[in-house]
Structures are given as structure tokens and as C-alpha cells.
Amino acid sequence: MIITRPKSIEEILKTLELFPGLRICVVGCGICARKIQTGGEMEVSRTALELRSCGLDVLDAGMVKHACNTESWDALVEENPALAQADVLLVLSCGAGVSLLGRISGKPTLSGLDTTSLGGALKDDILEGMCSMCGECNVGIYAGLCPKSSCPKSQVNGPCGGSHDGDCEVGERECIWVKIFDALDSRDMLYLLDGIRPPVSHDRRL
Amino acid sequence: MGFAEVLGSGKFIVTAEIIPPKGTDVSGVLAEVSQFRDLVDAVNVTDNQRAVMRMSPLVLCHELAKTGLETIMHLTCRDRNRIALQSDLLAAYAMGIRNILAMTGDYPTMGDHASSKPVFDLDSVQLLQVIEKMNRGYDYQDNPIDGPTTFCAGAVANPGTRPLGPQLLKLNKKISAKARFIQTQAVFDATLFNEFADTIKHKGIPVIAGIIPLRSASSARFMNEKIAGVTIPDDTIKRMELAVDPVTEGLEIAAEMIDEIKPNCQGIHIMPIGGNGDTRRMLEMSCLK
Structure with a gap:
């Protein structure tokens, strides 16, 4: 959507x-x-x-x-x-x-x-910013919570220092990285976040 | 002694921060540095901090480096893609700058150009990787550069924020990416800081704790509201409210904080509001001078 x-x-x-x-x-x-x-x-x-x-x-x-x-x-x-x-x-x-x-x-x-943005609808809830069409989808390792679209700074290796008590420093929104961390932690899959993720290859969108 | 050598010496480190002018005249900032240069191991120069447009830190770092002072140039990922970041790193090296503090950067809406494009092509971890590659003689795409750099790269962390798990995830990646030191966001809660410091102690990376001497209760409240990553406890604000001389009270609070966290850090980084006019006084109060 x-x-x-x-x-x-x-x-x-x-x-x-x-x-x-x-x-x-x-x-x-x-x-x-x-x-x-x-x-x-x-x-x-x-x-x-x-x-x-x-x-x-x-x-x-x-x-x-x-x-x-x-x-x-x-x-x-x-x-x-x-x-x-x-x-x-x-x-x-x-x-x-x-x-x-x-x-x-x-x-x-x-x-x-x-x-x-690209988003979704769950019953009557409209979910914004689910995808930024970066051309290099790996949302699977982030428990379905894409940091490239949901983090204003598109951070792929963890939160910035502005994340506080689960809130983002930008506007009224939750820090997606706290949600990613909690979701993977609850599945005992934090290992998916191991290693340094490379930056997006923007040429893939051409 | 270069900052990299100071880090390795085991000395308790003192750094202080200056802010480039919003204009073309550097004389005021250079005069400010002359008041405290004998007190510090290095001077940090900010990169359009809080997303407020100012002069590039390259120039001030260069001017200070010419006088024999060690500088730590802040480099954020907010305004430059990977080409521009590397280009500025090469320029910085050519201008005598050897220490870089790699950071994500405040979001543009925090500053005075709210509608500008947020770049964030790289994050701070990837920027540290870029610097490490340059130190090996290559650019990010593995093309050789003409002579390797010898940057000493540092990272930032926010010891006061919770939950700690996601913050440590990022910080550990920064350490993997060869960060040589950490300078932290301002510390206003010694318990939170000490918990943070204990958690990463086994990594062996020098932690330089951020200190902001408060100037008034109202500026403390402003910082809580407007400065990303800063959390000043209510009882500290109350103390400022009750103070007859708020500036001195703010220096005392800072000095007490330094004494309290000193066993758990390898240095302090002073980020004064409105210049370093009271930096000497605060260091004297904290028994560091």
C-alpha cells in the first residue's frame, strides 16, 4: 500500500x-x-x-x-x-x-x-514507513521491522544515541531499533544482528 | 605527544569542545582556545552540531593544528555521502588533522535548516570502517589511495540512555570497526554511567565521559527537551533552581560528577554551554587541576 x-x-x-x-x-x-x-x-x-x-x-x-x-x-x-x-x-x-x-x-x-512511503494496513490500522524501496531488501533479518525505512537516519547497525526509553529523537515515534532488538531477543535470534551490515548499494535501484 | 599516544599512556585525559562560528571570522574561537589550551590533551571541534549550519570544523582544526594543538575533528554522516566523507577525510589529513570522532549526527529537523536532505548514506560504524581502510591505504571501494592515513578514530556513546542492549549492539560494532576511544554524551547520572562503564570495561577501550556544566535551571530544562540524548534528572534541575549562584552551582555539580565517575573512565570531555570561560574553574573545583 x-x-x-x-x-x-x-x-x-x-x-x-x-x-x-x-x-x-x-x-x-x-x-x-x-x-x-x-x-x-x-x-x-x-x-x-x-x-x-x-x-x-x-x-x-x-x-x-x-x-x-x-x-x-x-x-x-x-x-x-x-x-x-x-x-x-x-x-x-x-x-x-x-x-x-x-x-x-x-x-x-x-x-x-x-x-x-510504502506501508500496510492491519485491519483499520494504517502502518506507515514499512518500506523505502531501497532496492536491497533484507527486512528478514530485522524481524520484519525495516530500519532503513522506519529509522529516520536509516541506521542498519543499531540505534543512534538519540534513542531514549524506546522513543526516537525525531518526532513522536518509537525507536525502531528497540523494537527490532526486543523482537529478535524474544525469538532468541539476536545473532541475526551480529556483524557489521554494509551500506545500501544505491546502484541497485538503477 | 599525539592524542593516540596520550590514549595509550594511561594518563587521565581531558578534552574540551569548541563550536565553529556561524560566520567567517575564527578569531573569537581561537581566542577562546587560548584560555584553556594548557589544560587539555586535545580540543574537539564540532561538525554542524545539533544540525545548526556553521563553518566546517576542517578550518578550525587546521588552524589549531598549526599551533601544535591536538584536535579531534567531529565528522557526522548527516550531510555527506560516502564520496564526500572520504574526500573530507583526505582533506583533513592533508591539513594536519589526525583524530576523528565518527558519529551519526543529529537529525536536520533539530537544527536551523529543518527541511534539508538527511543523507545518512553511511552510519557511524561504516564510517569507522572507512577510516580504518584509509589507514590501510585504501578507499571504501578498495581502490588504493596515494599513501595511507594514520587517523586515530573515536566513537560516541550515550551511557545515560536505556535500554542499554541496543546501544551496546551498536557500540560493540564500533569497537569491531577499530574505534580507538569513546567520547560519551553528557553524563548527569553517575549510576547509569557506572553501569555502562562496567558493562564495557572488558573491551579495554578508553572511555572519555562527557561533562556539561549547567548554567541555569531553565537551560537544563531546554536541554532535556531539545538536545537529543541528554537527560538531566529532576533533582539536578531542582538544585539549579535553588542555587543563589546557578553558574557556580552548575560547575560544582559537574565537578562532583567528575569525582564520582573518575574511577570508571579514562578521562573527561567538557562540552560547555556558551564557551569555555569557566573550564579552568571547573577543573580546579574537581581537583583535576
Whole structure:
């Protein structure tokens, strides 16, 4: 699941100033953004309403099943005819969805959300920052708790000195290294952390 | 005597920290050092500490090295990838700098450029490995460098934080990566420090304990809130609150702490708030001078 956060309406309005007088269609995505309530029907309607209240020409808003995975632009228009009438698309999906629609629509296609990480959903709990797509996955040795994505400093050999009483020095979050240590300790598998881990090979992402 | 030799001599070590200017004039910091240089075995120069942008420590270390003073250059992984770290290490060596304190670095949001990119390409363990490789005449990718370096690399640790297990995991890796000494985060709880020191005593690595003389109760509270890794106990803050002369009280607390932990460490590292103006006084109070 791709984790997204809503942009402020002020930021969206500022970007839309680049396209004065054009008709806007707000598009939601039926997969991740809908699940985490950043780009479902409710959020799309709310955004459209806010833009209209600011005097912008906003068409009836709509959803697509998957913004990042479609047969063609025509297939999307069939799904949601307002897309064809719009001059500008404001997409409430992850960056991949916005990029795909931007490539196939032939229209200015803007992000209504910021994409922050790969995460998961456990029932109604949204788990952010589970993967940073480093291109070199070894989360298995860390008890499923990836320090490259969950530690702000991406520490792979243990916590920094800012970890205190299980809390991270950055923001309101737990130190992932304390959780990794406890999880492996409880499984009697701390030996998995033996040895010095090398840095990530960033060329593997090319 | 170089700092590496001092470490091996068994002498009780005193180091003190200076902060490069946020500007281009080094005269103020150099004048500060002249007030205490006879008291210390080496001067630590910080690397954009607390993620506040300042002059590179390279320049100050170079200036001080020219005067015959031993310096320990802090090098964080926050702002440079592995290419830039190695490039700065070569530059440091060419500029006469022989001692490096390798550390992760505070997160950018702690400082005055909160939105800057956190690099952390290497961690402090891997940085120590890089330095060790350079000392063998190679860069990180095993390409030969033109003449090996002879850096004496140190690591940092936080003896006041708990749980200790994850901290020791990292520290043991730093020792495996050939850290030659440890300088610690500021110690405000002798019991926690002594427990930490006992745990790693068998490793035989010199531990130089961090000391911050407090200036006021409010600055102590500020440090608890804003400085990563610093925990000042409530009773210490209370003592500062009740003090008629808080600065002297802070020096006394520091001096008492030094006396209390001295049997369990190989030296102290002074990290004064607002300069080293009282460093001599504190050392006199602690019977180190």
C-alpha cells in the first residue's frame, strides 16, 4: 500500500493558479488512497467543494479504480466521462497514479496528495514507513521491522544515541531499533544482528 | 605527544569542545582556545552540531593544528555521502588533522535548516570502517589511495540512555570497526554511567565521559527537551533552581560528577554551554587541576 498525505488546499490553489480559467476534475483512486482516506469518494467530494467555494470551475468529481494501473485513457474515460471534459486533472492518488494519468491524458495533471512511503494496513490500522524501496531488501533479518525505512537516519547497525526509553529523537515515534532488538531477543535470534551490515548499494535501484 | 599516544599512556585525559562560528571570522574561537589550551590533551571541534549550519570544523582544526594543538575533528554522516566523507577525510589529513570522532549526527529537523536532505548514506560504524581502510591505504571501494592515513578514530556513546542492549549492539560494532576511544554524551547520572562503564570495561577501550556544566535551571530544562540524548534528572534541575549562584552551582555539580565517575573512565570531555570561560574553574573545583 502506498502511503499518501493530503496537500493543504492553499498549496493546491497556488498550483492551480498556473492554469487560470480552466475546468478542473478532481479524481480519486479506488485502491490505496481510498483505503487510507486520502483519495476516496469523501475526500474527492470535499476537495471539489472547497475548490468551488474558492470560485474555481470544478466538474463533477469522480473516482477511477486504479490510477496507477489501467488499459488506456479511453478506458478511464469510459469509467468516468468527466475526465474527458476536464482541462486539468487534480488527482488524489500516489505519485505513480498522478504520473500515469499525466502521461496518458494529454492534460495538465496535478497531485492533490504527497506520497511518503510504502506501508500496510492491519485491519483499520494504517502502518506507515514499512518500506523505502531501497532496492536491497533484507527486512528478514530485522524481524520484519525495516530500519532503513522506519529509522529516520536509516541506521542498519543499531540505534543512534538519540534513542531514549524506546522513543526516537525525531518526532513522536518509537525507536525502531528497540523494537527490532526486543523482537529478535524474544525469538532468541539476536545473532541475526551480529556483524557489521554494509551500506545500501544505491546502484541497485538503477 | 599525539592524542593516540596520550590514549595509550594511561594518563587521565581531558578534552574540551569548541563550536565553529556561524560566520567567517575564527578569531573569537581561537581566542577562546587560548584560555584553556594548557589544560587539555586535545580540543574537539564540532561538525554542524545539533544540525545548526556553521563553518566546517576542517578550518578550525587546521588552524589549531598549526599551533601544535591536538584536535579531534567531529565528522557526522548527516550531510555527506560516502564520496564526500572520504574526500573530507583526505582533506583533513592533508591539513594536519589526525583524530576523528565518527558519529551519526543529529537529525536536520533539530537544527536551523529543518527541511534539508538527511543523507545518512553511511552510519557511524561504516564510517569507522572507512577510516580504518584509509589507514590501510585504501578507499571504501578498495581502490588504493596515494599513501595511507594514520587517523586515530573515536566513537560516541550515550551511557545515560536505556535500554542499554541496543546501544551496546551498536557500540560493540564500533569497537569491531577499530574505534580507538569513546567520547560519551553528557553524563548527569553517575549510576547509569557506572553501569555502562562496567558493562564495557572488558573491551579495554578508553572511555572519555562527557561533562556539561549547567548554567541555569531553565537551560537544563531546554536541554532535556531539545538536545537529543541528554537527560538531566529532576533533582539536578531542582538544585539549579535553588542555587543563589546557578553558574557556580552548575560547575560544582559537574565537578562532583567528575569525582564520582573518575574511577570508571579514562578521562573527561567538557562540552560547555556558551564557551569555555569557566573550564579552568571547573577543573580546579574537581581537583583535576
